[in-house]
Amino acid sequence: MKILVCISHVPDTTAKISFTDNNKYYDKNNIQFIISPYEELSLTRALEIKESLGEGTITVINVGLQETEPTIRKALAMGADDAVRINAEPTDAIFVAKQIAEFAKNENFDAILTGKESIDYNGGQVGEMVAEFLDIPSITSVSELEIKDGKAIIQREIDGGYETTECSLPFIGSGQKGIAAEPRIPAMRGIMMARRKPLKVIEPVEFNNLTEVIEHSLPEPKAACKMVSPDEVGELVRLLHEEAKAI
Amino acid sequence: MSVLVYTENWEGKFKKATYEILSYASEIAKQLNTDIVALSIGNVDDNELKILGNYGAVKVLNANNEKLHNFNSRAYATAIAEAVKNIDAKVIVMGNTYTARATAPRVAVKLNAGLVPGCIALPKSTTPFVVKNKAYSGKAFADTQVNADIKILTLNQNSFKIIENKKDAAIEAFNVEIPNFDNEKIIEVSKAQGKISVNDAEILVSGGRGLKAAENFKMLEEMAEILGPTATTACSRPITDLDWRPHSEHVGQTGKVVAPNLYFAIGISGAIQHLAGVNASKVIVAINTDKDAPIFEAADYGIIGDAFEVMPKLIEELKNFKNQ
Numbered sequence: 001m002k003i004l005v006c007i008s009h010v011p012d013t014t015a016k017i018s019f020t021d022n023n024k025y026y027d028k029n030n031i032q033f034i035i036s037p038y039e040e041l042s043l044t045r046a047l048e049i050k051e052s053l054g055e056g057t058i059t060v061i062n063v064g065l066q067e068t069e070p071t072i073r074k075a076l077a078m079g080a081d082d083a084v085r086i087n088a089e090p091t092d093a094i095f096v097a098k099q100i101a102e103f104a105k106n107e108n109f110d111a112i113l114t115g116k117e118s119i120d121y122n123g124g125q126v127g128e129m130v131a132e133f134l135d136i137p138s139i140t141s142v143s144e145l146e147i148k149d150g151k152a153i154i155q156r157e158i159d160g161g162y163e164t165t166e167c168s169l170p171f172i173g174s175g176q177k178g179i180a181a182e183p184r185i186p187a188m189r190g191i192m193m194a195r196r197k198p199l200k201v202i203e204p205v206e207f208n209n210l211t212e213v214i215e216h217s218l219p220e221p222k223a224a225c226k227m228v229s230p231d232e233v234g235e236l237v238r239l240l241h242e243e244a245k246a247i
Numbered sequence: 248m249s250v251l252v253y254t255e256n257w258e259g260k261f262k263k264a265t266y267e268i269l270s271y272a273s274e275i276a277k278q279l280n281t282d283i284v285a286l287s288i289g290n291v292d293d294n295e296l297k298i299l300g301n302y303g304a305v306k307v308l309n310a311n312n313e314k315l316h317n318f319n320s321r322a323y324a325t326a327i328a329e330a331v332k333n334i335d336a337k338v339i340v341m342g343n344t345y346t347a348r349a350t351a352p353r354v355a356v357k358l359n360a361g362l363v364p365g366c367i368a369l370p371k372s373t374t375p376f377v378v379k380n381k382a383y384s385g386k387a388f389a390d391t392q393v394n395a396d397i398k399i400l401t402l403n404q405n406s407f408k409i410i411e412n413k414k415d416a417a418i419e420a421f422n423v424e425i426p427n428f429d430n431e432k433i434i435e436v437s438k439a440q441g442k443i444s445v446n447d448a449e450i451l452v453s454g455g456r457g458l459k460a461a462e463n464f465k466m467l468e469e470m471a472e473i474l475g476p477t478a479t480t481a482c483s484r485p486i487t488d489l490d491w492r493p494h495s496e497h498v499g500q501t502g503k504v505v506a507p508n509l510y511f512a513i514g515i516s517g518a519i520q521h522l523a524g525v526n527a528s529k530v531i532v533a534i535n536t537d538k539d540a541p542i543f544e545a546a547d548y549g550i551i552g553d554a555f556e557v558m559p560k561l562i563e564e565l566k567n568f569k570n571q
Contacts, residue, residue, distance in 0.1 A: 011383075013500055013501070013519070013520045014519050014520070017383050017386045017387050019387075037501050038501070092361075093352070093362065094355060094356065094361075094362070097352075097356070119383070119384050119500060119501070120382065120383060121364075121382055121383075121389070122364070122365060122381060122382065122383075122384055122504075123362070123364040123365075124348050124352075124364065125351070125352040125355070125362060125364060126352075127352075128320065128348075128349060128350075128351075128352035128353050129352040129353070129355065129356050131320075131353070132321075132324070132352065132353040132356035132357065133356055137320075137321065137428070137430045137431050138320055138349070138353075139431070140320075140345065140348060140349040141345060143494065153434075157345065157494075157495065158318075158345050158436070158438075159257065159344060159345055159346075159444055159446075159447075160438050160439055160442070160443075160444040160447075161436065161437050161438030161439055161495075162436075162437050162438075163433055163435070163436045163437075164433070164434045164435040164436075165431050165432065165433050165434065166431070166432045166434055167430060167431045167432075168430040168431075171430070171431075177487070177494045177497065177501065177502065178494050208394075209394075210355075210359070210360070210361035210362075210393065210394055210395040211361045211362065211363060211391050211392065211393050211394065211395075212391070212392050212394065213382070213389040213390065213391050213392075214377065214390050214391070214392045215389070215390040216382065216387050216388065216389050216390075217387065217388045217389075217390070218386075218387050218388075219386075219387075219388070219526060222544070222545060222547070223547075225533070225543045225544070225546045225547060225548065225549045226547065226548050226549070227548075227549050227550070227551065228548060228549070228550050229550075230550050230551065230552030230553075230556060230557050230560075233550070233557060233560040233561045233564050234564045234567075236532070236548060236550060236561065236564075237561070237564045237565060237568050239548060240509070240530070240532070240548070241568065244509075244529075244530045244547065244548070246450075246508055246509040246529065246530040247450070247474065247509065247565075247568070
């Protein structure tokens with residue numbers, strides 16, 4: 001079983017969001033970066049599948065400059081066998097997807113996993129785009145995953161419910177909550193071993209990004225919260241009806 | 248040159264989100280001095296398709312091929328890409344739904360199109376093409392420029408108001424050849440019956456750790472019921488981690504990002520990850536015992552008090568209000 005897990009290097013969920021250079025770039029100063037949470041869950045599930053089968057290799061891939069290596073090493077510490085970094089600024093989703101597809105096309109992976117979206121740009125595009133470049137099936141919002149007997153049994157979230165699909169290999173799955181119970185926390189031994197695991201750096205193929213962020217902005221600060229006494233709950237109902245026109 | 252709108256249906260019916268994207272696309276078409284064509288995929292009857300004309304569609308392409316009766320991202324992407332070629336569309340508008348999220352990236356690769364997910368406003372300019380979308384899980388916005396001939400926009404739910412714009416939509420059968428994509432087979436579908444989803448709801452009654460036990464969510468269910476069929480319950484992350492509520496109700500950065508008209512945060516302190524998921528709500532009401540809880544900074548109305556004392560009173564008052 002060969003599984004490729006695509007990971008992105010994103011600011012911690014509690015990190016302050018601010019921008020530099022006329023709001024064009026995210027301000028990375030003093031920011032802790034992590035593996036995007038859904039991808040961490042997908043990686044955890046990939047490791048569990050390998051362990052339950054008793055064989056296989058888990059490779060992680062990231063498109064990023066050298067600064068992402070500590071994040072990649074964390075994935076290796078969690079238990080991935082080896083890693084690939086495509087040495088390029090991840091300019092947009094289609095650029096990233098093209099790089100991953102170029103790497104994956106000759107590697108015969110049984111499955112490629114990613115997260116349902118990264119928590120920086122939330123596009124949820126890369127997995128589906130890689131699938132289209134490789135012309136293989138894809139399942140989004142995967143909440144349960146089993147791979148055995150040459151096929152995958154996948155539960156995914158749909159509008160208002162869940163759907164269970166049987167899918168041939170290879171396929172691409174984008175994990176969300178549920179695919180694994182909790183992200184795996186690297187043990188000391190894993191951290192030590194991660195330093196010696198292979199991390200291959202590959203130069204990108206030429207491909208133009210099609211979108212670019214030209215400016216960021218932050219939400220307008222809210223007006224002060226209007227307080228209602230707990231003894232006058234009727235007043236809240238009146239305000240919601242007459243002032244906010246929300247009920 | 249028309250703007251193409253993929254009008255998704257749910258068991259043969261359109262819903263509010265469909266009319267939002269049509270309204271949004273109509274306004275973009277005005278900017279570009281053109282009109283909009285809707286693409287319907289799957290089995291929808293003509294009376295329902297005619298409704299699309301009420302929101303600006305001058306033509307409806309009806310792709311009702313048997314291979315399109317069940318969702319398959321490759322089949323749907325093929326149909327959409329063919330429709331784009333058919334009408335020579337340069338702008339494609341879709342919802343930000345599960346189906347659209349699984350399809351739009353494939354269409355982008357097929358057409359070498361620039362995709363902007365989660366748009367929240369009309370394009371600021373059309374040359375260059377710049378549109379505002381969400382970033383950092385709702386903690387920020389991005390002005391994204393598309394440097395491709397074809398642009399695909401997905402619109403966030405509840406971020407554009409419905410505008411009636413009556414046209415007499417011509418319905419045309421759209422016969423598109425779909426290859427056999429039989430490597431995926433649906434085995435089972437389970438849907439919550441008769442309950443509106445967290446993303447579709449206009450009012451969310453959401454609970455956090457302050458509710459202390461799973462059974463106390465009954466109060467929230469009761470309140471949602473009083474508020475009507477467009478209201479439902481939701482919760483913060485610790486609640487699904489504790490298995491008190493299903494994952495599908497978790498709102499926040501790692502759950503669902505929502506934008507209802509009214510959001511009740513009951514016993515939710517308002518961690519930054521939770522606020523990211525709810526701060527696009529039009530009105531936020533917070534009920535919390537801790538006057539310093541960060542939720543009060545995001546809220547429009549607040550009650551500092553114990554949910555177990557406030558909720559029964561609030562339920563009573565809402566009942567009276569609804570009976571008026």
